[in-house]
Amino acid sequence: MDSVPTHVAASRSVERRVTGRATSDGAGVRLTRVLTQDLQRRLDPFLMLDAFGSDNPDDYIAGFPDHPHRGFETVTYMIAGRMRHRDSAGHEGLLDSGGVQWMTAGRGLVHSEIPEQESGVMEGFQLWVNLPARDKLCAPWYRDFSAAELAHVLAPGGVDITVIAGASHGVQGAVTRDATDVVYLDVNIPAGGGVLEQPLTPENNAFLYVYRGTVTVEGQEIDAGCMAVLATDPHCDGVRVQAHDAARFLLIAGKPLGEPITQYGPFVMNTQQEIYQAVADFRAGRLG
Numbered sequence: 001m002d003s004v005p006t007h008v009a010a011s012r013s014v015e016r017r018v019t020g021r022a023t024s025d026g027a028g029v030r031l032t033r034v035l036t037q038d039l040q041r042r043l044d045p046f047l048m049l050d051a052f053g054s055d056n057p058d059d060y061i062a063g064f065p066d067h068p069h070r071g072f073e074t075v076t077y078m079i080a081g082r083m084r085h086r087d088s089a090g091h092e093g094l095l096d097s098g099g100v101q102w103m104t105a106g107r108g109l110v111h112s113e114i115p116e117q118e119s120g121v122m123e124g125f126q127l128w129v130n131l132p133a134r135d136k137l138c139a140p141w142y143r144d145f146s147a148a149e150l151a152h153v154l155a156p157g158g159v160d161i162t163v164i165a166g167a168s169h170g171v172q173g174a175v176t177r178d179a180t181d182v183v184y185l186d187v188n189i190p191a192g193g194g195v196l197e198q199p200l201t202p203e204n205n206a207f208l209y210v211y212r213g214t215v216t217v218e219g220q221e222i223d224a225g226c227m228a229v230l231a232t233d234p235h236c237d238g239v240r241v242q243a244h245d246a247a248r249f250l251l252i253a254g255k256p257l258g259e260p261i262t263q264y265g266p267f268v269m270n271t272q273q274e275i276y277q278a279v280a281d282f283r284a285g286r287l288g
């Protein structure tokens with residue numbers, strides 16, 4: 001059996017730091033858009049990352065009433081609080097604290113995502129992952145993973161890793177995607193600090209989003225609320241992330257699709273013609 005690489009010889013560096021932009025979406029949910037449309041090409045296959053978090057229910061309780069999606073996948077990860085979702089195919093689920101919903105919109109559906117408070121607090125993330133052209137009109141699919149169903153790794157130094165997609169330290173996450181080779185880790189560095197070494201495929205795009213504390217990558221500090229785009233360098237076999245005290249961050253990486261990206265709100269296709277078709281199908285009630 002091959003040994004599992006957990007050591008990184010040459011770490012990627014930080015190409016660019018980006019501070020999330022405060023915005024609102026759905027029925028007035030206040031959120032921070034971390035990965036914005038201007039980074040879609042650079043961070044292909046990732047289209048968007050939103051961070052939402054508030055202890056004031058007025059900021060989020062109206063949620064995201066019925067809206068469509070076509071052409072990509074959404075990954076919703078709740079750190080605290082719950083999210084109730086319903087879709088046009090009659091599915092309903094309640095995503096609990098620490099849980100993940102992975103949804104492949106494919107040819108399209110209409111759904112609602114409504115937060116429910118737990119001790120008043122709601123915090124989580126939604127990542128959009130593009131689909132290759134050949135899969136954009138596939139049948140919709142989703143699955144909810146409870147916190148207990150997600151794989152965890154306790155790495156050296158007490159670094160706790162939730163493996164949502166891809167693999168870390170030989171542990172396979174809940175979801176595998178061949179076309180986009182997604183790695184999605186939630187990394188929790190304990191009080192007193194620690195280091196994560198994560199091998200990454202050199203040609204894949206990768207970024208970090210820090211949401212507690214401060215981390216350092218190749219001498220560059222990244223504070224909570226900040227995203228770091230990691231340089232794509234053929235000489236680097238992964239990334240080394242250090243923290244001198246408690247810190248939490250998402251590490252996300254994926255294989256670029258290299259296809260045209262045309263987005264109109266909740267529709268992400270390859271051509272403008274396909275966008276017109278998506279809008280026409282939605283108006284005609286053909287998305288659900």
Ligand code: CO
Pocket residue numbers: 064067069074111113
């Ligand atoms: Co949605």
